[in-house]
């Protein structure tokens with residue numbers, strides 16, 4: 001685990017939509033080489049927080065600092081979304097898959113490297129004339145795409161139209177596409193949604209690989225993960241931040257969070273006789289007689 005300064009520092013983030021406070025004075029840190037999960041009941045403000053980090057929204061109040069390994073700092077709340085992706089090195093996936101369905105799997109990964117290729121082509125001329133620097137960049141882009149295809153086990157589907165892939169494979173392709181931008185921070189919005197248990201286990205393996213393996217450029221990627229599948233969250237997260245009604249109600253390692261009465265109350269509601277949804281109960285604290293997974 002990293003002991004350096006945090007990769008992302010969120011300070012007093014508040015996001016209001018008219019009278020609705022979707023994020024209310026939220027502060028936390030996320031580190032490179034770690035998976036930080038953002039959990040909480042529906043409507044807790046998780047996606048809104050992601051949208052602030054990735055520049056889709058400008059926070060009403062608050063500071064979002066991203067620190068690169070070489071020390072450069074970016075104040076994300078002051079940057080438009082496309083600059084956050086291009087310059088700050090933040091990549092994201094969405095709750096609803098957003099691939100280029102009519103392009104091949106490989107093409108999706110090359111297009112993700114568009115900025116790098118455009119620079120190498122000196123904005124088209126070098127590419128048209130086949131400058132060596134462009135050919136080198138093109139070769140490297142294909143190699144990086146192949147590297148991530150292999151990691152997400154899609155090499156054999158490289159020529160398939162992305163839209164024809166099975167659902168679980170599309171989810172993995174989205175992650176590979178984000179990783180082809182060589183981000184320092186990867187933001188994943190419910191990557192396990194709709195996956196079966198085998199696919200969820202594969203996803204967990206991919207995310208731990210991303211966390212544990214330096215990128216081909218040599219930096220450690222930090223992962224910010226929104227996920228409702230508690231079995232995935234509790235198994236792979238280093239750090240869990242819990243939101244409820246826009247506020248942070250807990251922050252710590254999975255063991256701390258799953259035993260935190262405030263978290264249990266948020267998921268159970270006031271009536272503690274009510275049953276937790278099985279997928280949540282299995283990984284949050286619950287009476288041993290109900291078959292709690294060993295901590």
Ligand SMILES: Nc1ncnc2c1ncn2[C@@H]1O[C@H](COP(=O)(O)OP(=O)(O)OP(=O)(O)O)[C@@H](O)[C@H]1O
Nearest residue numbers: 017020021022040041042043044045046047048049
């Ligand atoms: N653009 C918007 N305009 C108005 N209200 C919004 C907007 N985006 C989100 N909200 C509201 O902010 C609150 C938090 O929503 P958000 O989508 O961030 O929650 P969430 O924790 O991601 O929920 P889920 O787990 O269901 O995806 C909700 O009450 C939602 O209706």
